Amino acid sequence: MELKHVIETILFVSSKPLTARDILRILKTTAEQNPDHELAANLAKFSEKEIETQIQQLAAEYEGRGQGFKPVCVAGAWQFATLPEFAPWLRTTLGGAKPRPPRLTQAALETLAIIAYRQPITRAEIEQIRGVNVDAVMQTLLERGLIEVVGRAEVPGKPPLYGTTEEFLQYFGLRSLDDLPGAQHLRKPAQQISQTTTPSSQSHTEKEPALPLTESNKTVQPHNTNTASLPNEPLVANANGPIENPTPNPSQPDEKVPSS
Template sequence: MELISIVEALLFATQEPLGVPQMCAAVKDTAKDIVDAATENAQLPGEAVQIPEWVTPLAATTEEQVRAILDELIARYAAEKHAFTLVERANGWRIAARGEYAEWCRALYPGKKVHRLSQPALETLAIVAYRQPITKAGIEAVRGVSVDAMVQQLIDRGLMKIEGRADLPGRPLLYGTTEAFLDHFGVRSLDDMPNASELRRVKLPTAEEGAPAASEQPQEQQLSLAPVTQPEELAVAES
């Protein structure tokens, strides 16, 4: 039995994303159980234990091996032109249909409509994603408009959450993004967002300074919104 087949079976059997450590532990623990069972079933003391040759290598499986297997599976699915592939999410890997088959997969769930985000919602999310944790006043200083309703809408949709309170007068709430946000835009972590390190260093207006008019906003602030506003919907229908 090969490691690549075992990893593929684990991904096929689960309903939730699987992390590399989880897969590695499942392989090693099962191999150990097979060895222990063979030892217990030995008929006489000192009798040679019959352990299948393929079990020993599996007991020493490493996370690096599992990651290499995942890359091999992705390449194999692409070469064989399968309708599915492997995708990595914030909390692990899973099998998913390719994006070009999303419309057909969506037909299985006629009651679920695609909810696209409006431009104001995308702009608000971009600010929060790159500068979190951030207060509502901080968001409004960049956008130049009130964001009370927009923030609540994004929280209700599970894309934003309250992170705590700022150490400022009045102890305003701090906001951040959720794992659902990462899933929606198809990124594993906030560091995988386009130009993340550069855009986090861009100086933004503060609540005290007041937000400039849209036509007067510096070019770098406009660019900071572009990467997140482009992919309105993750084009992968997950199994």
């Protein structure tokens, strides 16, 4: 594996243009986080000037291949972009596509993890586990099509039960709910599903793990390796080439319920 190939991969998945200094910082950080990785240690020894030279060589190679995209320099930084002559097909392909919605907040990801592992589940049960009001978060997840009402609990008032949707599986790149990490021991027991109780009579107060905050990438790189978590959000390519991997801010506060 050459430095050029590593640079190519970094530029391909980056959501923003990167300078040679940015890439050098990534190489050094990778070496620090993987002290036993010999290649990572060797790549971190390259200079900023050498990295810039490698990027320019990479750009020249793409130019000679005649491909539909290539590395381009934007304000001193590099990113992958499609060539202008392919714009008509890209407009047709993406013309009807809706803009990618904003990233899910940490509060939304934590709530979604609880629903994914404990479904079907009522809003009150979710609030008992999280310890905060989830009205605004639930509304966001419903609007994004990641959860839906799947039934009614057999308790007074018959509150709606929530579960995940096919959109949820697509969003996180899962074939089925069976692909959830640790799903077998985190998912609600069958007898608890058939006899849903009110939050006041529910015996467990276990707090569910949050979704991974670093990507992974994928591919799965949990925020806390001691707890199970959902896969990172999927890589999403845009028309200009860069690929974005959403990374929620763990310090972001819970969403607040809008005042009526």
